[in-house]
Amino acid sequence: MAVKLGGTLSGKHGIGMAKAKYLDLEFGQAGVDVPRRIKEALDPKYRLNPGKIVGRD
Numbered sequence: 784m785a786v787k788l789g790g791t792l793s794g795k796h797g798i799g800m801a802k803a804k805y806l807d808l809e810f811g812q813a814g815v816d817v818p819r820r821i822k823e824a825l826d827p828k829y830r831l832n833p834g835k836i837v838g839r840d
Contacts, residue, residue, distance in 0.1 A: 786805065786808050786809045791809060792805055792806065792808075792809050800835075
């Protein structure tokens with residue numbers, strides 16, 4: 784609803800896990816893929832902050 788009304792998903796502490804499934808609505812698929820690709824380049828074994836939004840699906 785927030786995005787539909789011109790708002791944002793993000794808040795003071797970023798995007799929570801509950802809102803992760805809506806990221807592409809606000810940022811588009813490329814906006815979701817770019818941070819994921821950066822994460823994969825810097826942390827290919829997914830050891831840092833495992834299981835979070837930009838981690839492996």
